Amino acid sequence: MYRSLLLSINVLGAPIVSTVRAQAPAPPKLSVHWEELSAAEFKDGIARAQGTCLLPFGILEKHGPHLALGNDLLNVRYAALNAAQQEYAIVFPEYYFGQIFEAKHQPGTVAYSRRLQLDLLQETTDEMARNGCKKIIIVNGHGGNNSLLPFFAQTQLDTPHDYVVYVLGIGRSGPGEPKHKSNPATDMHAGESETSMSMIARPDLVHLDRAPQESGADQARLKLPEGLYTGIWWYARFPNHYAGEGGVASRELGEFEAKNWINGIAQAIRAVKADQESLRLQTEFYERSKHPLETPQ
Numbered sequence: 001m002y003r004s005l006l007l008s009i010n011v012l013g014a015p016i017v018s019t020v021r022a023q024a025p026a027p028p029k030l031s032v033h034w035e036e037l038s039a040a041e042f043k044d045g046i047a048r049a050q051g052t053c054l055l056p057f058g059i060l061e062k063h064g065p066h067l068a069l070g071n072d073l074l075n076v077r078y079a080a081l082n083a084a085q086q087e088y089a090i091v092f093p094e095y096y097f098g099q100i101f102e103a104k105h106q107p108g109t110v111a112y113s114r115r116l117q118l119d120l121l122q123e124t125t126d127e128m129a130r131n132g133c134k135k136i137i138i139v140n141g142h143g144g145n146n147s148l149l150p151f152f153a154q155t156q157l158d159t160p161h162d163y164v165v166y167v168l169g170i171g172r173s174g175p176g177e178p179k180h181k182s183n184p185a186t187d188m189h190a191g192e193s194e195t196s197m198s199m200i201a202r203p204d205l206v207h208l209d210r211a212p213q214e215s216g217a218d219q220a221r222l223k224l225p226e227g228l229y230t231g232i233w234w235y236a237r238f239p240n241h242y243a244g245e246g247g248v249a250s251r252e253l254g255e256f257e258a259k260n261w262i263n264g265i266a267q268a269i270r271a272v273k274a275d276q277e278s279l280r281l282q283t284e285f286y287e288r289s290k291h292p293l294e295t296p297q
Contacts, residue, residue: 191244
């Protein structure tokens with residue numbers, strides 16, 4: 001009687017245990033936004049991200065007559081946040097403290113001094129690392145940072161750090177891209193490509209009807225030999241701070257470029273998570289730089 005009762009309980013209990021196991025709660029979904037996480041969630045996020053964090057880098061500047069001042073910031077954050085949803089990483093809040101001296105003559109431009117740009121970026125990555133971000137990917141969204149950010153990454157070799165800075169350039173275009181309606185040679189700022197991307201990231205801030213109000217043509221006012229550089233080159237060519245034809249932008253092109261950029265960032269996150277050599281080599285370099293005469297030749 002006792003054995004029969006026990007067997008009945010076991011048989012009846014089996015489906016219940018099975019059901020409970022099948023309905024076990026999935027790991028909690030963590031926001032990829034740094035600022036949205038609680039302190040406890042942030043710790044879990046750092047572990048899930050394997051110490052990998054993104055710093056999307058935009059700017060505040062004029063974008064022709066038809067796009068928002070923060071267009072670069074809006075676009076790069078759209079791409080970074082969507083990439084982090086694919087491959088989990090924590091995304092730092094809005095960051096727009098970059099190089100934009102060439103647009104100081106235009107309304108709404110915020111141009112910080114060169115010293116503050118570097119100091120603030122260094123302290124930001126230092127603070128990110130202090131909070132567990134040992135692999136920091138600066139995702140550039142502004143062409144004016146193309147020289148600043150590699151230089152910043154190079155300066156990390158000046159003083160020892162227990163983290164690695166990676167810089168990822170703007171990667172919207174690629175094979176199979178829809179045919180452009182404008183000249184690719186001058187499609188550089190608020191033109192067809194960038195405006196198309198903005199139609200996906202923030203369509204409510206795109207005003208195609210305003211694009212023809214100003215010229216985005218190359219004024220070609222400076223004639224210098226190839227390879228000779230001067231800082232006024234951009235103003236000499238595009239004084240309206242508009243390069244290209246934003247009015248011919250399309251959602252088709254924007255969808256392609258958005259997808260390409262997002263996938264490229266996600267791929268970079270995966271590569272950085274797997275990277276075990278950069279920090280090791282960086283640490284080795286710091287040690288050897290203290291005693292260069294002892295470095296094996």
